[in-house]
Amino acid sequence: MPGNKAVAYLAPGRVEVQDTDYPEFQLKDGPGVHPANVGRKVRHGAIVKTIATNICGSDQHMVRGRTTAPPGLILGHEITGEVVETGPDVEFTKAGDLVSVPFNISCGRCRNCKEGKTGICENVNPDRPGSAYGYVDMGGWVGGQAEYVLVPYADWNLLKFPDRDQAMEKILDLAMLADIFPTGYHGCVTAGVGTGSTVYIAGAGPVGLAAATSAFLLGAAVVIVGDLNEDRLAQARRFGCETADVSKGEPKDQIEQILGVPEVDCAVDAVGFEARGHGAEAGVERPATVLNSLMDLTRAGGAIGIPGLYVTGDPGAADEAAKQGSLSLRLGLGWAKSHAFFTGQCPVMRYNRQLMMAILHDRVRIAEAVNATPIPLTEAPQGYADFDQGAARKYVLDPHGLLGSA
Structure with a gap:
């Protein structure tokens, strides 16, 4: 089993890249995990090897100390990667699929999900409708500023890119689809x-x-x-x-x-x-x-x-x-x-497939517009500091060095 490294919030103004657990198909206790979610089995999940994971302004609110985020919380909700393992209840998602992960975690089964309101899923956060990876008061799903991350309800949540080579050519643009x-x-x-x-x-x-x-x-x-x-x-x-x-x-x-x-x-x-x-x-x-x-x-x-x-x-x-x-x-x-x-969370799945097609067929250049800038995972603390100082960039973490000259 490979190891795992991830970006953790320590205190206002402080993040650190730490060694952490490789994901399993069950939620463990940890910083920010809701007690009712501890031990929850995720047979419907997939483990994703992270190709790109972005620093978001929402993360920055936590790192500034402007939320009730607990020390040790693993950050990151803008995830793009490759499926490396699936749980026993996953039917359609396969190892090797290159995918975008919507930042909303949703079950696909509740009333809100069936109405397309995936930002306020009723079954993933015991506190209130709506959840996200690595975010305060969102149920405690571990964040994806990491080498590997667990994605629940994989057949429902993951957006597969139709052609791997084409996707890798446009990976910085496609990395913006998560959020x-x-x-x-x-x-x-x-x-x-x-x-x-x-x-x-x-x-x-x-x-x-x-x-x-x-x-x-x-x-x-x-x-x-x-x-x-x-x-x-x-x-x-x-x-x-x-x-x-x-x-x-x-x-x-x-x-x-x-x-x-x-x-x-x-x-x-x-x-x-x-x-x-x-x-x-x-x-x-x-x-x-x-x-x-x-x-x-x-x-x-x-x-x-x-x-x-x-x-x-x-x-x-x-x-x-x-x-x-x-x-x-x-x-x-x-x-x-x-x-x-x-108001409220964007229901990402309402738009991400159409926006993917606009990217793949050269209708839009979103990475250029936001000045997407790849940096190694090890440079995450500096990326957070620069972004906090107003850098006109969208920092994209590259945990495995797969972004190349993107």
Whole structure:
């Protein structure tokens, strides 16, 4: 049996690559594992050899100490790899399959899964609907920033790439299918982006850039990306976006300079609960700033997609209300303008096959848009540090050195 190495959260600002257990078809006790899941048999699972596993902004929230994540939690929910072993109840998935692993863990059997709401599966997390690999309060499924990872309900969850050689040629693009590409796409779909739309996307991190790419794929006429980080704004401009530097003032005023009117048809929040203020308050944490500004700049009758993460527990929040996930929202404004709001985990399986086909047939270059940058697993701590400092990159960990010159 091979060994295994994985990235573990130790304390705020600290991660470490550790020797850890090779996966088995049964959940063991460990950091973050829900007691009701300990001993759970996973006869329906597959063990995946990780080819690519990404550092996500959601991981960064935990590493900053902004969640209740326990020390020792193995991180990572954006996984692409090769099946090396299957459990006795797996029928269709085979060793050697090259696959994308949706970050949502879902059973395929419950009411929500059957309705396509795989982000809120009822059977994988004893605390509440919805689960993910290596994430706080998500049931304790071990993360995939590792050499090997266990994937439950393999026949249901895994997306097989149709041709191995073709997939390896586009592996950095395909690595975005586990989370950020479907998540950005979901933000745009739920915001109503379509042919000729004008779109504002708050946040030029990887999810925001994935949303901007998705907006063009959906036919948007103008895509405006707002952020405080000039390097990330420059990355957005490289593939045709207009940009708004919100450190210089409200995005609404900059939108008017671009469009001639101070509003857009559709808006996407790709920032989440660690939002900063605009203009003079650019360095100050203001968790409701983005949502309130989106209500202000979205046309009456428009919709706001919210793939940005919001949490129920934030020990590092700026005020007591925010520590419980309570924000000072101008809901009256959104109500008066008849806005629609769409929140929650992206149901990855709703989109990943179609987006895979767009990648394989050269309709989109998502890795280039988000500046996907492979690094060895051993460099994960530095990758986390650089990403936390605002690097305009999407770091892709390469545990087995298989990404080559991708």
